[in-house]
Amino acid sequence: MKLVTAIIKPFKLDDVKSALQDHGVQGMTITEVQGFGRQRGHTEVYRGAEYTIDFVPKVKIEVLADDGDALTVAEKIVEASRTGKIGDGKVWVVSVDNVVRIRTGEAGADAL
Amino acid sequence: MPIDYGDTAWVLISSALVLFMTPGLALFYGGMVRAKHILAMLMQNFFAMGLVAVLWAVVMYSLAFGDAGNEGFIGNFDHVFMRDVTGAVTGTIPTPVFFAFQLTFAIITPALMTGAIADRMRFSAWAWLLGLWSILVYAPVAHWVFAGGWLADRGALDFAGGTVVHVNAGAGALAAILVLGRRRGWPQTPMPPHSLPLTLLGTGILWFGWFGFNAGSALAANEVAGIAFTNTFLAASAGMLGWLVVERVKSGHPTTLGAASGAVAGLVAITPCAGFVTGMAPIYIGAIAGAVCFLAVSLKFRFNYDDSLDVIGVHLVGGIIGSVLLGLFADVAANDAGKDGVFFGGGWELFGEQVLAVVATAVYSFVVTYVICVVLKNVLPGGIRASEEEEATGLDLTQHSEVGYSFAER
Numbered sequence: 001m002k003l004v005t006a007i008i009k010p011f012k013l014d015d016v017k018s019a020l021q022d023h024g025v026q027g028m029t030i031t032e033v034q035g036f037g038r039q040r041g042h043t044e045v046y047r048g049a050e051y052t053i054d055f056v057p058k059v060k061i062e063v064l065a066d067d068g069d070a071l072t073v074a075e076k077i078v079e080a081s082r083t084g085k086i087g088d089g090k091v092w093v094v095s096v097d098n099v100v101r102i103r104t105g106e107a108g109a110d111a112l
Numbered sequence: 113m114p115i116d117y118g119d120t121a122w123v124l125i126s127s128a129l130v131l132f133m134t135p136g137l138a139l140f141y142g143g144m145v146r147a148k149h150i151l152a153m154l155m156q157n158f159f160a161m162g163l164v165a166v167l168w169a170v171v172m173y174s175l176a177f178g179d180a181g182n183e184g185f186i187g188n189f190d191h192v193f194m195r196d197v198t199g200a201v202t203g204t205i206p207t208p209v210f211f212a213f214q215l216t217f218a219i220i221t222p223a224l225m226t227g228a229i230a231d232r233m234r235f236s237a238w239a240w241l242l243g244l245w246s247i248l249v250y251a252p253v254a255h256w257v258f259a260g261g262w263l264a265d266r267g268a269l270d271f272a273g274g275t276v277v278h279v280n281a282g283a284g285a286l287a288a289i290l291v292l293g294r295r296r297g298w299p300q301t302p303m304p305p306h307s308l309p310l311t312l313l314g315t316g317i318l319w320f321g322w323f324g325f326n327a328g329s330a331l332a333a334n335e336v337a338g339i340a341f342t343n344t345f346l347a348a349s350a351g352m353l354g355w356l357v358v359e360r361v362k363s364g365h366p367t368t369l370g371a372a373s374g375a376v377a378g379l380v381a382i383t384p385c386a387g388f389v390t391g392m393a394p395i396y397i398g399a400i401a402g403a404v405c406f407l408a409v410s411l412k413f414r415f416n417y418d419d420s421l422d423v424i425g426v427h428l429v430g431g432i433i434g435s436v437l438l439g440l441f442a443d444v445a446a447n448d449a450g451k452d453g454v455f456f457g458g459g460w461e462l463f464g465e466q467v468l469a470v471v472a473t474a475v476y477s478f479v480v481t482y483v484i485c486v487v488l489k490n491v492l493p494g495g496i497r498a499s500e501e502e503e504a505t506g507l508d509l510t511q512h513s514e515v516g517y518s519f520a521e522r
Contacts, residue, residue: 047409051302
């Protein structure tokens with residue numbers, strides 16, 4: 001099993017959600033996060049004074065997937081969230097030792 | 113004079129309008145601080161409605177309005193503890209109504225200073241500063257101008273408090289922050305506003321209440337009140353435009369905070385002029401104030417004083433602009449009790465008196481406030497400044513054991 005984690009631009013969330021649902025993904029977890037990469041932050045101006053805000057708002061998506069499906073899920077996210085401009089974010093995949101569905105106690109791939 | 117019921121009704125309504133300005137000011141400022149200090153800002157303002165009202169009844173009203181017309185520095189003790197207030201008449205309204213109307217001014221004036229000292233003064237230190245400042249600074253200066261004291265006797269004009277309220281609070285704020293020091297991390301660390309919607313709501317409440325502040329200062333429901341009302345309206349609008357035009361040119365975007373700040377700058381500047389000017393004058397005065405105050409708020413970066421929410425840039429500078437421009441724009445066509453300024457053939461005499469009134473108020477307020485703050489800093493067991501940890505954690509939790517926003521269920 002794999003955990004696919006993506007950091008994307010917030011306005012792309014709906015596109016990514018639709019793409020993953022179309023692909024058959026059953027669930028996902030999203031979190032509003034802040035951070036920066038090569039895009040760095042942005043500038044805000046209050047009463048003529050410029051403030052550099054280092055951390056820009058992003059959305060983090062986490063999806064659990066089968067070993068065979070994880071890379072496809074990651075690709076779907078990349079396709080749906082890409083704008084081609086700086087600040088599009090990142091997707092990464094890590095291995096997961098075990099998953100348990102709390103309601104039924106099912107474990108491993110059955111719990112996905 | 114007999115009581116006039118129309119006048120009385122209008123001043124009663126105006127008193128409620130002006131009182132509403134203090135929570136409006138609290139929101140105006142509260143939106144501009146960081147989220148961890150919002151309650152402390154609201155509380156510093158709200159608390160003034162408690163403490164100052166009681167002090168007003170005990171001693172301040174008498175110090176400000178006792179022995180009215182004595183051409184002097186301060187009132188007397190004839191009306192301490194509400195003595196001889198009930199049953200008396202002031203002008204054409206019952207004295208208790210006059211008492212309440214003037215009280216609302218005494219509340220919001222020190223509250224204006226909270227924007228400068230934001231995010232770093234201990235609450236108990238603010239309580240002491242608020243009380244002492246109200247008695248030692250506000251009461252005498254109100255007497256000078258509103259109660260036939262020495263400035264009014266010389267011939268200075270101040271319709272609703274350009275000097276008494278705005279220059280007074282602005283100069284006091286400057287003294288207070290020089291003793292208090294800068295917020296830790298300012299100006300390197302960004303401290304942007306946490307909720308401009310609150311600031312815009314507060315601005316709307318201020319604008320609404322300001323009709324009572326200025327038109328109510330006619331102390332009658334008459335022609336002068338009507339002129340003051342319309343002048344107030346136009347100056348706020350022109351102030352907004354003046355600020356936004358300069359802001360758009362100098363920093364690229366017209367901002368909501370700029371619209372709010374410009375409107376307030378216009379309102380501040382028209383305050384001394386409201387019942388003494390007419391025609392297009394409020395638009396010129398408001399637009400000048402909006403444009404100049406935008407430039408004035410950047411002075412703090414050049415001179416390195418942390419006027420956190422620009423009390424000096426907007427209230428001191430705006431108050432000076434309004435008080436001094438009155439020497440140019442005053443027109444007896446607006447008000448028989450007024451004078452003609454330079455533009456209406458009155459010569460430079462009024463202008464000189466206006467400058468003197470500004471300087472006298474600013475110097476007195478600055479010096480006395482500075483002394484009060486130095487004394488409090490040395491006498492209060494915890495000093496006047498929040499500790500580094502309290503400031504970092506937030507004044508809400510450390511001063512009031514509360515938080516302004518709680519999103520997670522708990």
